[in-house]
Structure formats: C-alpha cells, structure tokens
Amino acid sequence: MPEPPAGRLTPGVAFTYDSPVPDRHDPITSAAAIPGTTDRHPLVRATAAPGGLGRRDLLTRAAAIAGGAALIGAADLARPRRARAVTAPRVYTRAEWSARPPTSPATIIKAPDHLIVHHMAFPNSTDYSLAHAFQLSRDCQNLHMDTNGWSDTGQQLTISRGGYVMEGRNRTLEAIGQRKNVFGAQCANENGHTLGIENEGTYTTELPPTALWNALVQTLAWLCDLYGLSPDTAIVGHRDYNPTQCPGDALYAQLSRLRSEVAGTLGLASAARAGSVTRSGLPGPRTLGDHGPAVGATEPRP
Numbered sequence: 001m002p003e004p005p006a007g008r009l010t011p012g013v014a015f016t017y018d019s020p021v022p023d024r025h026d027p028i029t030s031a032a033a034i035p036g037t038t039d040r041h042p043l044v045r046a047t048a049a050p051g052g053l054g055r056r057d058l059l060t061r062a063a064a065i066a067g068g069a070a071l072i073g074a075a076d077l078a079r080p081r082r083a084r085a086v087t088a089p090r091v092y093t094r095a096e097w098s099a100r101p102p103t104s105p106a107t108i109i110k111a112p113d114h115l116i117v118h119h120m121a122f123p124n125s126t127d128y129s130l131a132h133a134f135q136l137s138r139d140c141q142n143l144h145m146d147t148n149g150w151s152d153t154g155q156q157l158t159i160s161r162g163g164y165v166m167e168g169r170n171r172t173l174e175a176i177g178q179r180k181n182v183f184g185a186q187c188a189n190e191n192g193h194t195l196g197i198e199n200e201g202t203y204t205t206e207l208p209p210t211a212l213w214n215a216l217v218q219t220l221a222w223l224c225d226l227y228g229l230s231p232d233t234a235i236v237g238h239r240d241y242n243p244t245q246c247p248g249d250a251l252y253a254q255l256s257r258l259r260s261e262v263a264g265t266l267g268l269a270s271a272a273r274a275g276s277v278t279r280s281g282l283p284g285p286r287t288l289g290d291h292g293p294a295v296g297a298t299e300p301r302p
Contacts, residue, residue: 084267086225089165089218091157093173097134097166100141102152106171106182107300111227112195115220116187117255118155118238119247121285124201128162128211136200137166143289144185150302154185154294155196157219163211165219168198179226185302188293190241195223198291203248204284217258221265231262232270244292245282252280 120140125132141153148154155168167173168184175182186196197219199212208216224231237255238246245252263270285291295302 084265086221086266087218088222089215091173092130092134092164092166094167094170097137099137099153099170100145102170103145104151106152106169106175106184108171108175108178108180109183109192110181111179112181112193113229114190114194114234114236115223115229116190116194116196116236116238116241117216117247117251117258118186118196118198118291119203119251120158120198120200121202121246121289121291122200124206125161128160128209130162130164133160133162133164133166133200136160137168140168140198140289147289148185148294148302150185150295152302154302155198156182156184156186157195158198159200159212159215159219161200161209161212163209163215165215168196176223176226183300183302185294187238188242189296189299191295191299191302194241196238199247199251202285203251204245205248205250207250207254213258217261217265220258220262224262225266231259231266231268235259235262238292239280239282242293243282245280245284246291249278249280253278 122136122140125136137153137158140158144150144154145152152170153168156172158166158168160166169182171182181195184191184196186198187194197216199208199216201208201212207213220231220235223229224234227234235255235258237252238244239252247255260270283292
C-alpha cells in the first residue's frame, strides 16, 4: 500500500503535493533494541521563547491554509526564519473526511506553547489507505460526540498509521492560518495552551509504522516553525501533564529521538537522545479511545 504524499506550504496558496514519504510500514525500530535510559521530558509550562532557534532574519510572507483559512497579512508575518525551509504536511480538511457539523463552534485562542503527542488507544490497523484514515477520523468524532458528549472531535490534528494528516476539531486550520489555536479536549487542565496530535494506534509495547513516524516529524517541524517553538522544550507527551500512559511506554521512550529529528528537519542542533522502554505503571486504556484525562473540571465544556 503506498504512503501518502507530503505537501509544501507555499506562500499565498493552499497545501500542494510534494515528494512522497518512503513506502514503508514497518515499525521505526525494535523497541527492545533502543539503548539508553528512560527519558522523561521536563515539563515546561511557561510559553517557550522563540529565541535561540537559528538565524533570526526577519521576513514577510503570506500563507493560506486549506479548509477556509484566511490569508495572513504580510505585515503580521515578520518572524524568525529557520536555518532550513520547512515542508508542511498535506493536511486533509474536515470537509474531505466528511466530518459531522459540531454542536457548537470551537473557540480560537492564542498560539500554543506546547505540542502534545498522543496515541489514540485505537487498534494498530494494517490498513494504511486514505479511505481508512478518513473512517478513522469519523469514528473518533463519533466517539467524542456520541459517547463523551463533546461538541466535536477533541484533538486538533490526527495522523493515521498510513501517514495521512487530518484536521480534527473544527476551525483548527483556520486558527493555524492565523498562527493561533482552538480550545480543544485532549489534555485535562492544559487545553488552553496546548495543541494535541492524535496518532492512530496503541503504543504501550509497539512502535508506530514508519509512515506515521515520518508524518509526525514533518507535522511537528511545521508547527514548531509556524509558532516559533523549540522542539527540545515544546514537544511533550500527554503523560507529562496528566496521570496516563499516553502516548504509550514504547512511543514515549522515543520522544527524545522525535525532538532530535524535528530539530534536524528545522536545521537546528539537538542534544536529544533515545530512551529505553520500561513499564511506567501509569494507567493504560480501559476502553476504545481512552488515552487518559482530556478535560479538566474547571475547563469549559468541550
């Protein structure tokens, strides 16, 4: 089954196709063969400063995001340039995967200071097709709306095991087009300042397929560049905030490697290292789609 194509965010136009991701669906590496010690990312709750992220040449550019995002005025786009051009993923819109209308529109909020990696606690499907990815998004939305009682899908972005990146919560691409975020339902008590990426599968003992991993690296690099975030401090796991195994012991042990690859994509140096897989003892999924606390008691109804 072929991998999905990647895409480039070209100034002034919507996402367009670019070079494909390598045609592989095997796990990124053997979990048992990862050297080193368990890596627990230090939680940094303050807004990550964009300083120290490479050359700081100011530029003016315009960009548009598919799915109804407004063009950003050139005067609002003066921001640091990375050491390397960043290729954006091809993000499939809610209209493309046939999302249900939300019961209420999402609220656009300030830019995120952290990007949260989740596993969906869904089965590790071997169907890597686009049709499966679209059905995955519909299944997730149905679960969140019909079972959880939320107004819509909770997370901002979803990545299938075939490497397809999809818009999650309504108005997400509109907000990203403004270098902002939408208030979601993906990390309890932290939804006001974080953006969540759900990765199809359950990664307590297994690792994601290469297609998903590559898409996740590309997506995180794009978001770090867009928001002016440092991969070493901005990329975290759900468990860094809430008592949950999410994104799974196996994937969590790879977050340092993930930060390093994202930094490399941005042309930045990183001292990140891979950690070994150990049993965390944290709560795992109890039901389909249960990746841990998603909404805090004092947060607005999702």
